[in-house]
Amino acid sequence: MKTGSCLCGEVRFELRGPLDGVIACHCTQCRKQTGHHWASTHTADADLHFAADSTLRWYRASDTARRGFCGRCGSTLFWKRDGDTTTSVCVGAIDGPSGLELAGHIFVADKGDYYPIAGGEYRRDGY
Ligand SMILES: [Zn+2]
Ligand SMILES: [Zn+2]
Structure with a gap:
């Protein structure tokens, strides 16, 4: 089991199931929200348990998806x-070593112009 938290610690959660490889999303929304690019693993909802979530807020980012963040410290989380x-769970929120590896990049056509994608992971223009 892994644990995760936001920067201020008011949102704390447990990941009790298997986690898959890390996906980096370079879409404009992810770049706006994080300041760089998104990097997340994925958990079944049944394996996601909250120890504390009073400051967890959800932003309706599009007609099809929401983004979870800490309303106190601003950490991007879900x-x-x-x-x-x-x-999807931001890998940076996981406490200690994640034990995961970068698997691929999505929405690469939208990536920022100031960094290369240099690794051998897969690359997709969409999901
Ligand atoms: Zn916080
Ligand atoms: Zn994205």
Whole structure:
């Protein structure tokens, strides 16, 4: 099991199930929200348990998805598509080593112009 938290610690959660490889999303929304690019793993909702979530806020970012963040410290934490039974979890929020590896890049056509994508991971223009 892994634990995760926001910067101020008011949002704390447990990831009790398997986690898949890290996806970097370079879309404009992710770049706006994070200041760089998004990097997340995914958990089944049944395996996501909150120890504290009083400051967790959800921003309706589009007609199809919401973005979870801490309303106190501003940490980006989650992305969730309507109707999905999984939640994307920002890898940076995981406490200690994640034990995960970068698997791929999505929305690469929207990436910032100031950094290369240099690794051998897969690259997609969409999801
Ligand atoms: Zn916080
Ligand atoms: Zn994105």
